[in-house]
Amino acid sequence: MSIQILQYEFLGPIPLEEWGPPMEKLxxxxxxxxxxxxxxxxxxxxxxxxxxxxxxxxxxxxxxxxESGSEQSLHLAILPMFESSNEKRKNVLNKIVTRYKPPCSSDDISESKPDYVVRSSDDADPKPEIFSCPCCGSEMKAEQILEKCTVFRCIGCGLSDTKLNF
Incomplete structure (x- = not known):
């Protein structure tokens, strides 16, 4: 038996009282x-x-x-992650906590860090290039400069485009 939470397939659930060790990296x-x-x-x-x-x-x-009303209502489901790092497991944990907001996990929520860094225009070394919108020909303005790419938006039609920063 299994249960799907987000894109993860958990084994179980089984009554918590039926659980027995060992347990590792999950x-x-x-x-x-x-x-x-x-x-x-x-x-x-x-x-x-x-x-x-x-x-x-x-x-x-x-x-x-x-929260469950009794110990008999408690069940366990596990997602084995044998080759995972502690950071990878915390990332899965934080995604589930953020989406489902479990009442007993509220103290355990850690601030998740994005996979990107947003820099202000002043931090960018070279000024972003100026180019024309492929849709209407108007100027594309840099809207947001990230660590590895820049997001541009057309001042005419609103089309957005992303270019890698080299």
Missing amino acids: VYLILSKDKDRFNVIYVGDCEKTDEKSFFVQHPQFKCWVK
Whole structure:
């Protein structure tokens, strides 16, 4: 059995009480079962554990029970990421937390960093080239200069284009 969250295929869910160690390099979901529906109440990651009491001793365990109504409603789903770095697992975790906003994960949300850097026009070494819009022939103005590319917008028709900064 599996459950899809965003583009990730998680194994499970299984009742949390049926879980047994070991666990290594994965992202896990704590779910609350409500009739035939599962609600994400916590998202976490694990480097490695052999502890049977890993979940029961978790600092958010009381929150999980409170949100689900009982320990019997708690379920676990896992996304094995054996070859992943800690950063890659945190990235998946942050995407899920941002999208689903699990009530017991609110303290764990870290500020995600974008994959790009926005620089002001003053920071750019060379001035962006001036060229004509391929659609209407009007001038294309630099709208945003990023680390590796510049976004241009036509002053006539509003068409946008992106050029790499060399």
